[in-house]
Amino acid sequence: MVKVQQKLKIDEESENARLLFLVEDTGMGISEDKIQDILKGEASSTSGTKGESGYGFGLPLVKHLIYKLNGTLDISSEVGKGTLFKIGLPFK
Numbered sequence: 290m291v292k293v294q295q296k297l298k299i300d301e302e303s304e305n306a307r308l309l310f311l312v313e314d315t316g317m318g319i320s321e322d323k324i325q326d327i328l329k330g331e332a333s334s335t336s337g338t339k340g341e342s343g344y345g346f347g348l349p350l351v352k353h354l355i356y357k358l359n360g361t362l363d364i365s366s367e368v369g370k371g372t373l374f375k376i377g378l379p380f381k
Contacts, residue, residue: 311376361375362375
């Protein structure tokens with residue numbers, strides 16, 4: 290069974306305060322090539338953990354919104370072990 294955890298933190302230690310959204314799962318993971326495709330906006334939809342499929346709008350839309358808000362997106366993953374998405378948004 291895939292587990293998903295979400296956390297919200299306020300990072301006030303850096304020069305500019307920001308909201309940090311952490312989303313971590315224990316799913317099938319993402320290869321480094323696919324992570325780079327996501328960050329470049331070139332990713333396409335793939336089958337989900339249980340064979341579900343989508344239209345491929347989700348991650349590109351999230352990335353676009355994050356960057357429009359002057360935020361950051363970091364993805365770390367290990368194939369077969371899961372993925373961690375870190376989203377940082379300016380906070381005043």
